[in-house]
Amino acid sequence: MALTLEDKKKIVSEVATVAAEAHSAVAAEYRGLTVGEMTEMRVKARETGVYLRVVKNNLAKLAVANTEFECMSESFSGPLVLAFSQEDPGSAARLVEAFAKDHDKLVVKSLAVGGELYPASELERLSKLPTRDEALAILAGTLRAPLDKLARTINEVPGKLVRTVAAVRDQKEETAA
Numbered sequence: 014m015a016l017t018l019e020d021k022k023k024i025v026s027e028v029a030t031v032a033a034e035a036h037s038a039v040a041a042e043y044r045g046l047t048v049g050e051m052t053e054m055r056v057k058a059r060e061t062g063v064y065l066r067v068v069k070n071n072l073a074k075l076a077v078a079n080t081e082f083e084c085m086s087e088s089f090s091g092p093l094v095l096a097f098s099q100e101d102p103g104s105a106a107r108l109v110e111a112f113a114k115d116h117d118k119l120v121v122k123s124l125a126v127g128g129e130l131y132p133a134s135e136l137e138r139l140s141k142l143p144t145r146d147e148a149l150a151i152l153a154g155t156l157r158a159p160l161d162k163l164a165r166t167i168n169e170v171p172g173k174l175v176r177t178v179a180a181v182r183d184q185k186e187e188t189a190a
Contacts, residue, residue, distance in 0.1 A: 037098040
């Protein structure tokens with residue numbers, strides 16, 4: 014069924030809205046995947062907060078125009094699925110990487126973060142970025158480390174004093190005996 018002009022405008026508008034708010038994007042060729050496999054990927058995408066959409070290349074180019082993902086438009090060729098990370102920069106990459114491990118017909122074409130285009134070989138690196146909660150935990154640990162060290166240092170002063178007094182006492186007892 015052919016898309017009407019109104020349908021095309023809705024698709025472009027929807028993808029452009031998502032792209033304007035997304036943290037990162039991955040474009041992958043899905044040639045050879047079955048409908049069931051694509052449905053499985055869509056279900057996983059919904060669970061992980063990733064916007065996944067199969068869009069005609071010309072419409073995709075219009076949708077990402079004037080967004081930080083415009084740099085990807087040169088790689089839009091063939092049957093592509095676009096994955097946009099809504100919650101954290103690595104979520105789309107994690108989804109595509111995990112799915113591509115089980116389905117070798119899913120081939121990553123390009124990815125972008127912050128207006129920078131990266132080759133498909135950087136997918137694993139992007140997928141290893143921490144989630145928001147993980148990043149906050151790392152930050153909290155980093156901020157807490159100096160305080161913990163200060164507390165241990167302050168606590169060591171009375172401990173050292175007690176050990177010194179005990180050593181002096183033991184020495185006096187030895188000389189007295």
